[in-house]
Amino acid sequence: MSEKNDEYTIRDIAKMSGLSIASISRYFNGLRVRPGTAQKIQSALQSIDYKPNIAAKFMKGQRTGVIGLIVPEISHPFFSLITEGVIAEARKNDQLILISSSYGSRENEIIAIDQFSRSILDGLIYIPVSNPQNIPAIENFRNIPLVIAARSDIFPHIPHIYSDNEKGGYLATRYLIHQGRKNIAFLGSFWEIPFNVEDIRSITRTAIAGSYSTMSRFKGYLRALEEEDIPYDPDRVILCGYGYQNGFDAARTIMAKLSDIDGLVVMTSTVANGAISAFRAQGFSVPETISLIVFDDDEIMYTSLPHFTSVQLSLKQMGIEAVKSLNRVLSKQPCSDTIIDVKLKIGDSTVIKK
Amino acid sequence: MSEKNDEYTIRDIAKMSGLSIASISRYFNGLRVRPGTAQKIQSALQSIDYKPNIAAKFMKGQRTGVIGLIVPEISHPFFSLITEGVIAEARKNDQLILISSSYGSRENEIIAIDQFSRSILDGLIYIPVSNPQNIPAIENFRNIPLVIAARSDIFPHIPHIYSDNEKGGYLATRYLIHQGRKNIAFLGSFWEIPFNVEDIRSITRTAIAGSYSTMSRFKGYLRALEEEDIPYDPDRVILCGYGYQNGFDAARTIMAKLSDIDGLVVMTSTVANGAISAFRAQGFSVPETISLIVFDDDEIMYTSLPHFTSVQLSLKQMGIEAVKSLNRVLSKQPCSDTIIDVKLKIGDSTVIKK
DNA sequence: TTGTATGCGTTATCAT
């Protein structure tokens, strides 16, 4: 690969088999060759270890089998699970993943896109994290075939792959209500809080609402409340980040304002763990006093309670679907959005209220 | 990139500036050009967005700035944190990461190496996970410049980057002893348990011991016991996997055998969480009855207790050092092993015994 | 069906 060149080329095979390089090339590209020719090539192949040179292929405008992936932060389980799916599906198609972390910064995203566009990608899977107005313009992506994962409504005419968050918010809230909970708080998370909010409902009416999973889940929350004739109380909604400490602080904020909370919808386990800590410190028990339900994926190994009651997200599946969509785009097939279904999974963090 | 070709080449720049492609190439490669020539090129560069074609470079045997990374499982925080460091350091040098997950299987590792060797890598960072005898032979890596991360003693004459696990095991155990704990259990973890063990000490004398972090930590555990004149009891050592359930089961096994355990050294938080669950279910409290210390990295967001007392691993730093070592290899500089220091971090899972 | 020849975007070797 670098030191000594022991790589064989089609030229070597041509020599060995007494054929022309064109025939070898055709053979590998699945074009018709005479059976005898194929024989000769195959027997030449036996004695050597031929690997086509991906760079040379690329120079001929061929596909390379390399897919770019831009994630906000690979060390966060949410994104690393998606990545796991991406890598697994890519391998199935003998494709490789070129990865970059953006840390949610537009600047880094543009650097990554730039680095990638100098490279040999067939296409790009992009997970934006920032506030929509900070997302690089579609032009930044030049002509790279593109799909968006984990967000909706980012670019028109580009396939998006995302979870059915509205349904998740609805299922979670309805479940808590059916368990006898009436004062259900909603703890929304943003990677980067994009605006100051008095009443989160005002955001649901804006254009960018669809692109935040928290907002979609909140819509589901509202729908469930309405359906069960429970009045909406803006004080029960807190917005914070995605970390343990965020959950801890948010829970304290809630307790300071309201003492009647008996249910809580949380965006992820990290935040839930923080909230539970704060609740317990104040003598509120989970699940007895406060039933709690999170959005998460069981494949994430790090949970404190053995089993949170949760809206299961199928993150790995999301990665798989992203690759499938991209490959559809690459082969010029029509490709619309893919919505990954969510499932309610009953665990130990909810219990019927006495 | 794929659709329409709006990519500029040095040939375009040559035309625009009235120079030859050779001069443009020289300019970009930092070779001497007349100031006037540089001027012309620079002004031509202003009106267009030139990106060198990485594939063409590769065909001329140049470096591509692409580094391969083989991890066992990207969705495990241990590896995704290392990956984070790798990506961050690579970006600093304008390098890109081609990633593959092996799921700890030798077969997949070989597929990945194979895929990579068809590709345009400058070099490879390899995190093996399996039992040493299942690790692909050094020949499988062909002539790719290589470094090993997160393991030691895998291949001779290849740089390894790993944590000072022996020191970690020593610090952890000594700390527990100084807290007044005398019956300290050691809960060793393997990604894949490689052998049946009666007494783990027999392994410490084998050649492969050094390549397992659990074994190095165990050596540190032994050293601390000896130093403090506490007799070693093989019954206090349990081997298991790296999952929550593993910790849960292991804790039950310990409790069934011994009731006097007052300290526990655990390989990672996941396992610790499982163990704590099991202990609590049986009425043993952590940290009062059993003080517990884990190996982990605080950047891992998912922990149940706010702060485990822990041996801090600096996983991201390990990724950074891996890239640095590889780049040293790439530029033909001598490069030996890098041992990442560990630090004891006092948290809430240990307390002085009354 | 197969072979010959050309070009992809670079770098490197030679002249100039």
Add this chain to the structure above:
DNA sequence: ATGATAACGCATACAA
């Protein structure tokens, strides 16, 4: 110091 030109490994239009 610079320009013309030959590679690098492959796919393909064209000729045979």
